[in-house]
Amino acid sequence: MEFLSYLISGISLGSVYAIIALGYTMVYGIAKMLNFAHGDIIMVGGYISFCAMNYLGLPSIVSIILAMLVCTVLGVVIEGLAYKPLRSAPSLAVLITAIGVSYFLQNAALLIWSAAPKVYTPIISGSLSLFGGALKIPYVSILTVVACLVIMVALTAFTSMSKMGKAMRACSEDKGAAQLMGINVNATISMTFAIGSALAGIAGVLLCSSYPTLMPTTGSMPGIKAFTxxxxxxxxxxxxxxxxxxxxxxxxxxxxxxxxxxxxxxxxFAVLIVVLLVKPAGLLGRYVPEKV
Structure with a gap:
């Protein structure tokens, strides 16, 4: 039973990483940039949900929606102010800017909420008992896994079937050709950031519900691991x-x-290195030769 308990815990944690990673992969797939401020948007989502429930007395579902909305707006604003002017800049400049935005968000959170850890109240409590109580699965773990599956299916359907999803795929293939075909590249990239940031808001709530300690650096390590x-x-x-x-x-x-x-x-990280040595494009990635 211990093994099953650890496995369920790992799947729950992995589902949080997957939700965050989906935001990373959306932004990289379309904008071809690594948004290292993504982990700090997770932290902002956790704080917004915390304030909504503890200071305003709002229900859990309302706090989740509020966290998503604030993170979505924040993501679009960051993209417009920090990344949009660097569309044609070298990738190193964009990377340095992303790191700067990350530190800005952490220090802003430090000023607003202080460095003292906050005790986060999980959005759902209790657990499901199996095998006569020998195995207990927290309801928040079940919710996290279900949310991850729903988000992945919805994103896959969105990118495959919707007009905006097809525009995103076109921008991912060739931004210049997509613009010539009448696609608004800037609006498409902004929408990508909005979706990725909304996912970060959800991930922040689920992460803090599973590990109920909230600090300005809460999103840093999960963000790095999700990128991994x-x-x-x-x-x-x-x-x-x-x-x-x-x-x-x-x-x-x-x-x-x-x-x-x-x-x-x-x-x-050692496992990541070994996998990339064997398959540099990742487990499901595909190698695309560069045309010259």
Whole structure:
């Protein structure tokens, strides 16, 4: 039963990583940039939900919607102010800007909410007992896994069937050709940031519900691990981000349980290195030769 308990914990954690990784992979797939401020948007989502429930007394579902809305607006504003002027700039300039935005958000949170950790009230409590109580699955873990599956299916359907989704795929292939075909590239990229940031808001609520300590640096390590998961599964691939997140969560949970809590992060990144040495494009990624 201990193994099943650790496995369920890993799947739940991996589902959070997968939701965050889906935001990363959406932005990279369309805009071809790494938004390292994504993890800090997760933190903002957690704080907005915390304030809505504890200071305003709003129900959990309303706090989730509010966190999504604030994170969506924040993502669009960041894209418009920090990234849009750098459309034709070298990738290094965009990367440095993303790191700057990340530190800005962390320090803004420090000024607004202070460095003192906040105790987050989970959006759902209790657990499901199985095998006569020998195995208990927290309801928040079930909710996290279900939310991850729904989000992945919805994103896949959105990018495959909707007009905006097809525009995103066109921009991903060739922004210049997409613009010549009448697609508004700037609006498409802004929509991508809006979707990715909304997912970050959901991830922030689910992460804090599973690990109820909220600080200005809460999103930093999960953001890095989710980026690792996106690369692990094949960055730019929605199923790849989902698979990478789940596998990363399971590996981390098993490493903490059976090897060492202190070495768990090292083991996670070591597995990533081995996978990339064998398959540089990731598990579900595809190698695209550069045309000259």
């Amino acid at each position: 998961a996106a690369v692990f599964g094949g960055i730019g691939s929605i199923p790849g981000a989902f698979l990478g997140g789940l596998l990363l969560g399971i590996i981390e949970a098993m490493a903490k349980a059976y090897i060492s809590t202190n070495l768990a992060n090292s083991i996670v």
